[in-house]
Amino acid sequence: MRDHQEQLAAAGVAVCAVGTGDAPVAREFKTKYGLKFPVLVDDELLSYRAVQVKKSSQLNWVNPKVLTASVRAFSSGAISGIGSPIGKHTEFLGATHVIRPDGSVPFAWINDDFGDNSDVDEVVEVATSKA
Amino acid sequence: MSRVTPQPDLLQKLGAVTLPEAEGKRVRIGDLWAHHTLIIVHLRHFG
Numbered sequence: 001m002r003d004h005q006e007q008l009a010a011a012g013v014a015v016c017a018v019g020t021g022d023a024p025v026a027r028e029f030k031t032k033y034g035l036k037f038p039v040l041v042d043d044e045l046l047s048y049r050a051v052q053v054k055k056s057s058q059l060n061w062v063n064p065k066v067l068t069a070s071v072r073a074f075s076s077g078a079i080s081g082i083g084s085p086i087g088k089h090t091e092f093l094g095a096t097h098v099i100r101p102d103g104s105v106p107f108a109w110i111n112d113d114f115g116d117n118s119d120v121d122e123v124v125e126v127a128t129s130k131a
Numbered sequence: 132m133s134r135v136t137p138q139p140d141l142l143q144k145l146g147a148v149t150l151p152e153a154e155g156k157r158v159r160i161g162d163l164w165a166h167h168t169l170i171i172v173h174l175r176h177f178g
Contacts, residue, residue, distance in 0.1 A: 001172060014167040016160070018150065019174040026153035029177040038158060039177075040150040047160060050144035053173055095173040099142065099164040108137040114175065116133055127170050 002033050004124050009036075011128040018042050020089040048092055054110055055091045098127045145171075 001008075001015055008015055015037040019026060023041055030039045042048060096118040098107035107126040109118040146161025163169045 001170065008170070012167055013170060014163055015170045015172070016158075016163050017172045017174055019177040021177050023151060023153055023155060025177050030153050038163070039153040040158060040160075041153065042148075042150050047145055047148045047150065048173060050148055051141065051173060052138060090176070092175065094175045097137065097141075097145075097169075097171050099169045099171065101164055101166055101168065103142055105137040105141060108135050108141075110133050110135050111175070112133045118134075123170060127168050 001037075001120060001123075002035055004120065005036050008124065008127065013127045016040060018047055020045065020048075020092070043089070045089060045092065048089075048095075051095045051097065052110065053095045054093045054112065056093055056114060096123055098123060 001017075005015065016039075017035065017037065018040045019029065020043050021041060022043065026039045026041045029035075040047075093111040093113065094117065095111060096107070096109040097105060099105050106129075107118075107123055109123075111117060142161070146159070146164075148161075149157050149159045152158050160171070163171070
């Protein structure tokens with residue numbers, strides 16, 4: 001999403017990331033990735049429960065797709081170097097939603113496992129298209 | 132692949148949540164889509 005910040009801003013689309021942990025880790029995350037949009041801290045999982053994110057299974061770690069994604073993330077440096085970025089809520093997965101001011105939700109994605117992320121280009125396309 | 136149909140009360144529940152931003156300012160999530168289309172991404176972790 002970071003690479004689409006200017007395109008989204010030009011289209012009048014706001015972006016927000018939510019993570020668990022604490023404010024210092026969130027600030028470092030925001031700085032490290034050059035994020036201009038708000039990064040919210042939800043260590044009590046209030047919004048995670050509201051969107052009904054899934055919990056991971058220990059079996060995820062023996063899933064070849066997950067192992068491959070994990071190795072790729074560690075190799076690229078995407079995971080490492082920021083305090084304790086994983087935090088205490090290691091079992092919760094992610095989600096992506098597009099929400100319009102009229103209350104419609106044209107895109108909702110709930111991750112099924114560690115490697116199951118939404119397609120950024122698809123999210124951007126949906127968000128920038130006219131309702 | 133996990134594109135889903137959002138639950139009916141998603142906006143009511145999510146919109147009512149107020150969280151601190153990284154710099155400390157508290158943000159009511161519902162305010163973020165009041166005037167603009169919002170992409171909200173829940174991360175598995177910071178990192």
